Each structure stands twice: as structure tokens, then as C-alpha cells.
Amino acid sequence: MTARVTPLLQATGLEKTFRSRGRIVHAVADVSLSVSPGEALGIVGESGCGKTTTARMLLRLEEPSAGRIVFDGTDITHLHGSALRSTRARAQLVFQNPFDALNPRFSIRRSLTEPLRNFGVPASEHRDRIDAVLRRVRLTPPEAWLDRKPHELSGGQLQRVVLARALIPGPRLIVADEPVSMLDVSVRAGILNVLREARDSLGLAAIYISHDLALIRYVCERTMVMYLGRVVEEGPTAELIATPAHPYTRALVAAVPVARVDQDRAALPIRGNLSDTPTAGAGCPFRDRCPHAMARCATETPLLRGIAPGRRVACHLEGAL
Amino acid sequence: MLPWTRGCRSVRSVRLDPYATVGFTIYTAIAAMAVFARQLAPYDPKAILKVGNRIARYLPLSPEHWLGTNSSGRDVLSQLIWGARSALEVGLTAAFAVVAIGTLLGLVAGYLGGWADRVITWFADIVLGLPFLPFMLILAALTRPGAGVVIFTVAALLWPNTARVIRAQVLSLRERAWVEAARVTGCSTARIMFVHLLPQVLPLAALYGSVAIGWAILAEASASFLGFGDPEIISWGGMLQESYANQALSRGAWNWFAPPGAAIMAMVLAGFLISRGSEKLLFPKLADQ
Amino acid sequence: MSLLSIRGLTVTYATGAGPLRAVDALDLEVPAGSITGLVGESGCGKSTLGRALMGVLPDRGRIAAGQIVFEGRDILAESERARRALRWRRMAFIPQTAMNALDPVQRLSAQMAEVLIERGGLGRAEAAAQAAALFRLVGLDPARLSAYPHQFSGGMRQRASIALALALSPSLVIADEPVTALDVIVQRQILDVLRELQARLNLAMILVTHDMAVVAYACDRVAVMYAGQVVEAGPVAEVLERPLHPYTMGLTHAFPDVHDSAMALVPIEGSPPSLLNPPAGCRFAARCPFADPRCVAEPPPVRPFGQDHLVACWHAEQAPALRVRAADPQTWAAIA
Numbered sequence: 001m002t003a004r005v006t007p008l009l010q011a012t013g014l015e016k017t018f019r020s021r022g023r024i025v026h027a028v029a030d031v032s033l034s035v036s037p038g039e040a041l042g043i044v045g046e047s048g049c050g051k052t053t054t055a056r057m058l059l060r061l062e063e064p065s066a067g068r069i070v071f072d073g074t075d076i077t078h079l080h081g082s083a084l085r086s087t088r089a090r091a092q093l094v095f096q097n098p099f100d101a102l103n104p105r106f107s108i109r110r111s112l113t114e115p116l117r118n119f120g121v122p123a124s125e126h127r128d129r130i131d132a133v134l135r136r137v138r139l140t141p142p143e144a145w146l147d148r149k150p151h152e153l154s155g156g157q158l159q160r161v162v163l164a165r166a167l168i169p170g171p172r173l174i175v176a177d178e179p180v181s182m183l184d185v186s187v188r189a190g191i192l193n194v195l196r197e198a199r200d201s202l203g204l205a206a207i208y209i210s211h212d213l214a215l216i217r218y219v220c221e222r223t224m225v226m227y228l229g230r231v232v233e234e235g236p237t238a239e240l241i242a243t244p245a246h247p248y249t250r251a252l253v254a255a256v257p258v259a260r261v262d263q264d265r266a267a268l269p270i271r272g273n274l275s276d277t278p279t280a281g282a283g284c285p286f287r288d289r290c291p292h293a294m295a296r297c298a299t300e301t302p303l304l305r306g307i308a309p310g311r312r313v314a315c316h317l318e319g320a321l
Numbered sequence: 322m323l324p325w326t327r328g329c330r331s332v333r334s335v336r337l338d339p340y341a342t343v344g345f346t347i348y349t350a351i352a353a354m355a356v357f358a359r360q361l362a363p364y365d366p367k368a369i370l371k372v373g374n375r376i377a378r379y380l381p382l383s384p385e386h387w388l389g390t391n392s393s394g395r396d397v398l399s400q401l402i403w404g405a406r407s408a409l410e411v412g413l414t415a416a417f418a419v420v421a422i423g424t425l426l427g428l429v430a431g432y433l434g435g436w437a438d439r440v441i442t443w444f445a446d447i448v449l450g451l452p453f454l455p456f457m458l459i460l461a462a463l464t465r466p467g468a469g470v471v472i473f474t475v476a477a478l479l480w481p482n483t484a485r486v487i488r489a490q491v492l493s494l495r496e497r498a499w500v501e502a503a504r505v506t507g508c509s510t511a512r513i514m515f516v517h518l519l520p521q522v523l524p525l526a527a528l529y530g531s532v533a534i535g536w537a538i539l540a541e542a543s544a545s546f547l548g549f550g551d552p553e554i555i556s557w558g559g560m561l562q563e564s565y566a567n568q569a570l571s572r573g574a575w576n577w578f579a580p581p582g583a584a585i586m587a588m589v590l591a592g593f594l595i596s597r598g599s600e601k602l603l604f605p606k607l608a609d610q
Numbered sequence: 611m612s613l614l615s616i617r618g619l620t621v622t623y624a625t626g627a628g629p630l631r632a633v634d635a636l637d638l639e640v641p642a643g644s645i646t647g648l649v650g651e652s653g654c655g656k657s658t659l660g661r662a663l664m665g666v667l668p669d670r671g672r673i674a675a676g677q678i679v680f681e682g683r684d685i686l687a688e689s690e691r692a693r694r695a696l697r698w699r700r701m702a703f704i705p706q707t708a709m710n711a712l713d714p715v716q717r718l719s720a721q722m723a724e725v726l727i728e729r730g731g732l733g734r735a736e737a738a739a740q741a742a743a744l745f746r747l748v749g750l751d752p753a754r755l756s757a758y759p760h761q762f763s764g765g766m767r768q769r770a771s772i773a774l775a776l777a778l779s780p781s782l783v784i785a786d787e788p789v790t791a792l793d794v795i796v797q798r799q800i801l802d803v804l805r806e807l808q809a810r811l812n813l814a815m816i817l818v819t820h821d822m823a824v825v826a827y828a829c830d831r832v833a834v835m836y837a838g839q840v841v842e843a844g845p846v847a848e849v850l851e852r853p854l855h856p857y858t859m860g861l862t863h864a865f866p867d868v869h870d871s872a873m874a875l876v877p878i879e880g881s882p883p884s885l886l887n888p889p890a891g892c893r894f895a896a897r898c899p900f901a902d903p904r905c906v907a908e909p910p911p912v913r914p915f916g917q918d919h920l921v922a923c924w925h926a927e928q929a930p931a932l933r934v935r936a937a938d939p940q941t942w943a944a945i946a
Contacts, residue, residue, distance in 0.1 A: 046793035047764075061501060088507045100498040105520055118507030154881050165506065184651040185820055189864050190877035193939075211793060214823075218866035218875070238871060255798040256868040257823035261847040265827070268798060273763055 042220030156187035235311035341598025415537035418476035423483025431491025535592035619676030650835035708767035765796035
């Protein structure tokens with residue numbers, strides 16, 4: 001039974017356009033999403049699909065050209081200054097590059113104290129909170145790490161500090177943009193497990209941005225697939241991967257290699273290359289590459305429609321695939 | 322606490338470089354001269370000395386007067402030593418002002434962008450077009466000649482170069498993930514500029530400051546030489562002006578004008594050497610090429 | 611008969627703190643007509659190995675010891691001139707980012723012509739025809755030869771650098787992380803191009819990567835590297851399904867499978883040892899859940915196991931039991 005829970009984050013009709021070389025580029029077009037408390041949503045797509053821009057808009061690191069974002073009951077779409085800052089305590093970001101995400105001159109202690117200070121946590125609580133969060137990310141004993149500087153730490157350790165910094169203000173939502181892509185394979189599992197545990201024990205909601213479908217599968221219950229600025233499919237991760245409804249999702253799933261010799265090496269159901277500029281105007285953005293493209297696809301932009309409980313797809317194919 | 326410790330470490334590593342070491346040595350020597358002027362100078366620089374009943378004019382080099390005396394019987398060495406004091410006062414004050422103004426404006430323009438950047442850049446461009454000496458001389462004529470005019474002119478006219486460079490550095494730092502992280506973790510704009518970014522740009526600002534010291538001293542000497550300096554104060558520029566007015570060159574009294582000229586040159590050179598030596602600290606990749 | 615036989619190769623980098631042994635007494639056999647994957651994490655020496663083979667090490671690197679026997683010739687014993695003649699003609703290199711291979715200010719036609727004419731001795735007309743043929747081979751439209759590299763997408767640029775590498779029909783192609791920087795669909799397309807080319811031209815290929823899945827998809831054989839050495843090598847199916855070395859066992863459980871969310875991920879805590887001062891015994895001992903005092907004291911030699919499977923581990927005999935334990939994250943957590 002699925003109860004209707006008030007979403008923690010609800011974004012409707014997000015758009016981001018900017019001018020590039022005299023042309024208008026729609027980096028994000030008509031993206032709507034919602035995340036319930038404690039839920040993990042994955043946003044997956046290839047470069048240029050707009051997933052990072054979307055995430056940045058959700059955290060108001062960029063201002064949407066159009067659309068509305070409601071976070072924890074507050075409309076944050078056009079907030080600025082101290083009003084925006086006060087919402088920041090509840091939504092934090094985990095960065096992609098651990099080597100660049102910390103001020104190189106600040107000790108770990110200082111980097112972790114900054115958010116506490118900014119959000120008005122009394123100084124008497126700082127020590128305990130820092131200790132607690134370092135333990136949570138498995139950097140123990142905490143004292144051994146506090147006075148170190150970023151250049152003394154490895155990538156995996158740095159990412160744990162970045163995670164600690166994101167968790168320390170006690171947020172309700174974490175947005176992680178490619179949290180492990182720059183780490184060695186053997187180190188990734190450690191970070192992912194810490195993320196999963198933090199979610200389970202703290203009831204955090206999370207949005208994971210990645211081009212890696214395998215990673216999304218491991219950490220997210222629901223996934224949204226983006227292509228050239230638009231959402232093309234959305235649904236429970238396992239279902240979406242097992243029975244993709246959109247031709248792009250199907251190609252994406254088929255393209256992911258697995259660590260088994262016995263895997264599918266058939267030709268991908270996709271044509272051509274990612275075009276440099278999004279197909280402007282009406283029509284499905286995927287039509288140039290879709291093996292099932294019809295005449296209708298060039299003239300009418302498909303809208304997201306429900307095809308099963310919790311599953312939506314933006315495609316003109318009847319009953320999708 | 323932190324900016325200072327980092328600064329000290331940079332100073333230490335800069336000292337290891339030969340160019341910077343020479344520069345710092347010169348600065349230290351002249352600073353010592355200025356601070357211990359009373360102890361070092363053999364005579365009162367303004368005292369008119371006598372040999373017997375006659376005023377000791379144009380005495381040659383001797384053990385009593387290492388640099389001889391000038392046309393009014395004053396000991397040149399003592400004047401040189403005391404002159405260091407006014408040179409440093411003017412130089413350091415002006416340099417500090419240039420660094421402060423330039424860093425602040427560069428930080429604001431670089432980080433805030435938009436209209437603040439446009440206004441500051443426009444203003445800097447205009448200031449860069451103002452000629453130094455005429456500005457200073459007009460100001461001296463309108464107010465009162467002296468160190469104040471020099472300091473004000475240097476501060477008012479030399480900040481754009483510092484501001485430009487700081488602005489460029491801030492523009493690149495602004496894109497770094499940790500600056501964005503500061504925003505996400507709730508830092509106000511002011512805090513990001515002054516707590517996060519300022520320590521990063523201070524080394525570069527200090528570098529421009531050291532060059533500004535040389536400029537200020539040169540400016541002061543020029544003003545004094547042209548007769549716009551404060552006549553009550555002993556300064557290197559004043560010495561040059563006096564020696565010129567008394568035709569020291571045709572008399573061959575090089576001991577009068579050469580030392581102050583050399584001292585001015587040394588200060589300017591020191592500023593340049595320190596900036597050259599700091600290059601390795603601030604732009605390490607260039608060193609590999 | 612191996613096309614390429616590496617014996618006891620040691621490559622060092624000069625650093626302020628002394629020589630860093632990026633590759634240490636490494637042995638490797640690369641048979642003709644196969645794709646051999648070289649897999650490992652950052653700092654294991656896989657890229658260094660590829661560059662050492664091609665002779666394109668950075669200034670501070672040098673080959674300190676060892677033998678490289680290529681097509682029957684010991685190339686390290688030959689002159690620099692002879693080695694240079696080998697480059698691009700018999701052995702070619704595809705770097706990680708195509709922009710490292712392609713000149714941004716020259717049209718692709720000019721770059722292809724440069725290789726074909728200067729190094730290959732072809733005439734202009736022949737070179738043009740060959741360039742078109744090469745483009746078609748990698749799936750690019752020959753009409754785009756007149757473009758500049760920046761006008762291509764990432765995947766297309768990578769195809770162009772593959773075409774450039776194949777220009778003089780080498781018998782060995784070394785691809786250094788050729789798909790790491792690419793999106794997953796393009797990655798798959800490039801891997802398919804490489805596989806097809808290898809089959810059609812009967813090339814030998816060395817594919818350097820950190821991704822086991824890429825190895826499983828594209829390679830016939832694999833050598834697993836750790837801290838400058840090969841710790842396990844053999845046919846891909848063997849090594850992936852029946853790994854003998856704990857590091858390989860850990861790696862195969864370290865990253866999620868897109869079709870299986872029930873997988874328990876195994877974190878391999880710690881970091882590789884310093885290559886300035888490598889440990890006396892097995893280099894993986896500090897991170898290995900099965901290490902015993904012998905592992906710490908004595909470095910295990912590379913020994914053959916079964917038909918075509920090499921491993922450097924004192925406990926290779928107990929591999930079947932260890933595999934079961936290695937699949938459990940608790941085994942690895944106990945080390946931390």
C-alpha cells in the first residue's frame with residue numbers, strides 16, 4: 001500500500017536556458033520531480049543531458065529560467081541572501097571531485113566547523129557533532145584527522161570528509177553529484193556503503209546524479225533518465241532496468257558492461273551520435289537516434305505519461321516497448 | 322590565525338630562493354638603518370659641522386666622515402642613514418595603502434561581478450590613464466608638499482595593477498568547488514570573500530606591495546628632487562635635490578649624490594627581486610618549463 | 611608464440627625523494643591476435659607500462675632494467691633509431707584522451723597524411739585513399755576528414771585517434787584507458803570498434819583500464835596489476851570466475867552490477883604501498899584479509915596454476931575457500 005506522503009522536495013517545470021554562440025540552448029527543459037522523505041532518487045544520463053544543471057537548480061546554486069521548487073514546505077525558487085541561507089542547513093551537496101571540494105588552507109576541523117558556525121550551532125556543541133560525524137563516515141579515531149590538511153589525505157578519505165561536512169548540519173536531503181566517479185574502484189564501495197548507512201539511520205532523502213547506471217541501481221529506489229535536457233523515463237530502478245520503456249533507456253541499459261564474460265554483446269539499439277546541440281523546437285529530442293522514430297516524433301514533443309503505477313515515460317510509441 | 326601562519330611559511334620558502342634572499346637582505350639592511358638611525362649615524366644629520374672655525378664643507382672621504390660632507394658641512398653618511406627612515410615610512414605606508422585598496426577592490430570586483438565589477442574596472446582604467454608625476458606635483462602645489470602628498474598619490478594611482486591581478490585570481494578561484502561548497506554550507510558573501518578567499522590572494526597582494534614600496538620611494542625622491550618635498554625632513558630625494566642645486570656633479574662630489582641614488586636603486590631593485598623570487602612560490606608550474 | 615614478451619621490466623621515475631619504482635620486475639606475455647586487458651587502480655603502473663613499451667615515458671621516467679621482446683627482437687637492446695622506426699609502424703598507441711593524440715590546429719586529413727606520408731612513405735594520392743579507408747574502418751564518414759578535432763564529439767575524436775594509430779598497420783596496439791573519459795553508450799561503441807578491428811586485422815591489443823567490466827566485455831586475457839607488479843594473469847573467464855589472488859577477488863566484488871542490486875559491495879580499505887619504499891614481502895599484505903607472517907616477510911613469486919593461469923600469492927592453493935570468504939564484506943571490514 002502506498003500512502004501519499006508529502007514530498008520533501010517538489011520541482012515543477014524546471015527550465016534552464018542560456019545563450020551560447022548566439023543560439024539559445026535549453027540545458028534543462030520542463031523537468032519535474034519529487035522526492036519523499038527518506039527516499040533515494042537517481043538521475044541518470046550522459047554528458048549534456050542536464051542532470052548536473054538540474055541538481056544545481058534544486059539546491060539553488062543556479063537560478064531556474066522557469067519553474068518552481070518547493071523544499072520542505074517553502075518555495076525556494078527565487079530566494080536570495082539570508083532567506084536562502086537558512087534553507088541550506090536542510091539540503092546539502094556532495095561534490096564530485098574530492099581533491100577540489102575542500103579549502104586547501106583549512107584543516108579538517110575548520111572545514112567541518114564552518115557549516116556549524118554558519119547555521120548558528122552553539123560552540124559548545126561543535127566538538128561532539130564533529131566527533132559524531134567523523135565516526136559516521138568511518139574516519140576514526142576523530143582526533144587523528146582533525147588537524148590534517150586536505151593535501152595529506154587520499155581521495156577516499158577526502159570524500160569521506162566531504163560527506164561529513166554535508167551531514168554535519170543535519171540536513172534532510174543530500175544531493176550527490178557523481179560522488180565516487182573520481183575515486184579508485186576499491187575505495188568506492190566504502191563511500192557508497194557509508195552513504196547507504198547514513199540514509200538508513202538518519203532517514204535522509206537523497207538525489208544521486210550519475211552517468212553510471214550500476215551505481216544508481218545500488219543506491220536508488222527510483223530513477224529518472226534524462227536526455228538532452230528532458231526527462232524521458234522515470235520509475236522504480238529495478239523495473240526500469242529490467243524492462244525499460246523508453247528506447248533511450250533500453251540502449252543505456254544494454255550499453256553498461258558487467259564484470260562477467262558471458263554478457264550481451266549485441267549491437268546497441270541506437271543510431272548515430274549525441275548531437276552537439278539539442279534538437280531545437282518541438283519534437284522528441286531522441287528522434288535522430290531512435291530506431292523506432294515515427295513521423296509524429298519530429299513534430300510533437302512527447303510528454304511524460306504514466307504507463308504503470310509509479311512509472312512514466314515520454315514517448316509516442318503506444319504502450320512503449 | 323591561519324593567514325599569518327601560511328604567510329610565514331611562504332616567507333620562509335621565498336627566502337630559500339636566491340633572488341628573494343638578496344631582496345630581503347637589502348630590505349633588512351635598510352630597515353635596520355632606519356630603525357637604528359640614532360645609534361648608527363655618527364652625527365646629527367642636520368648639524369653643521371666645523372673644522373676649527375671653518376664650516377666643514379665638501380670634506381673628502383675620511384675615517385671621521387665615511388662619505389664626507391656636503392656643501393653646508395653636514396655629514397653625508399648620517400643623512401643617508403636618517404634618510405632611510407623617511408624612505409621606509411613613505412614606502413611602507415604607501416605600499417600598504419596600495420595593497421589594501423587594490424586587494425579590496427579586486428576581491429569585490431572578482432567575486433561579485435556584475436555592476437560592481439564593471440564600475441571598478443572602469444574606474445581602474447581611468448586611474449591608469451592618469452600620469453603620475455604631474456598628478457603628484459599638482460597635488461603638492463594645491464596642498465602642502467611633503468610625505469603625505471607622495472603617499473596619497475601612490476595609493477591613489479597605483480592600486481589598479483594590484484586590483485587587476487587580484488581580480489583575475491579571484492575570478493579563477495570563484496569557480497573552484499570549495500568556494501561553491503562554502504556557499505552551500507551557508508557562508509555569506511562577505512564571509513566567503515574575507516575568510517575563504519582573502520587568505521588565498523594575500524601572497525599575491527604582498528608581492529605587489531613589495532613592488533609598490535620601490536615605486537613609492539622613487540616617487541618621493543622625484544618629488545623632493547623637483548623641490549616638492551618637505552624641506553624639514555632628511556630624505557634621499559632631498560639629498561639629491563640639494564646636491565643638484567649645489568652643482569655637486571661639476572664639483573666631482575660624487576660622495577654626495579651617488580649614495581642616495583644607489584640607496585633608492587637598491588630599494589627598487591629589492592622589490593623587484595622579491596617579486597621575481599616569489600614567482601616560484603606563486604606560479605610553480607612556470608618553473609618546470 | 612607471444613608477440614610481446616616482457617621479462618623483469620623495471621621502470622623508475624626520478625623524484626625529489628629518490629627513484630620511484632612504478633613498474634617493478636614485471637613479466638608479461640601478450641599473444642598475437644588477442645586483446646589483453648591490463649587492469650588495476652591508480653598508481654599500479656599500468657599506464658607507465660604502456661608508455662614504456664611505446665617509448666613515450668615522461669622526462670623523469672626511464673626503463674631501469676628488463677627485456678622487451680617484440681616480434682622476436684629484443685627492442686631494448688637496439689638503438690633509439692631502431693625503436694623509433696618501430697613506433698607507429700609495428701606498435702601504436704592510443705592515449706586516454708584523444709586530444710593528447712590529435713593536433714588541435716591541424717585538420718584530420720593533414721594529420722593522417724603526416725603519418726602516412728612521412729612515416730609510411732606513401733604517396734599523396736595513396737595516403738588520401740588510405741586515410742578514407744581508415745576512417746571507414748573506425749566508423750567515421752570519410753567526408754569529415756577535412757574537419758578539425760574540436761568539431762568532433764568525444765567519441766568521434768577517439769575513433770579518429772584509433773584510425774591514426776592503425777594508419778601503418780601495426781601488429782600491436784596499446785590503448786591507454788581509451789574509454790574512461792567517455793559516456794557509456796559511446797564507450798560501448800568504441801569498445802565494439804576495437805573488438806571488430808582486432809578481429810578483422812588480427813591485431814594484438816593491450817587495453818589498459820581500471821574497470822573490470824570493460825575487461826570482461828572486451829578482452830580475451832587479463833593481467834591484474836597492483837603496486838607495479840602483475841599479481842594475476844590468464845584468460846578473462848578464468849580470472850573473473852575463479853580468481854586466485856585476494857586483490858582480484860576483492861575487485862570483482864567492489865563495484866555494483868547493473869543487473870543485480872542484491873550484491874554486497876566489498877570495501878578494500880587502505881591504500882597501495884609507497885613505491886619509493888615498497889614493502890619487503892607481498893605488496894598487498896597490508897590490505898589482505900588472508901595475509902599471514904610469511905606474506906609480510908617474503909614476496910610471493912609468480913607461479914603457474916592450472917593451464918594458463920598465473921598468480922603471485924602464497925595462498926593460491928586455498929583459493930576456492932578464500933573466494934567464498936572474500937565475497938563477504940565482513941571479511942574485509944575486519945582489517946580496518
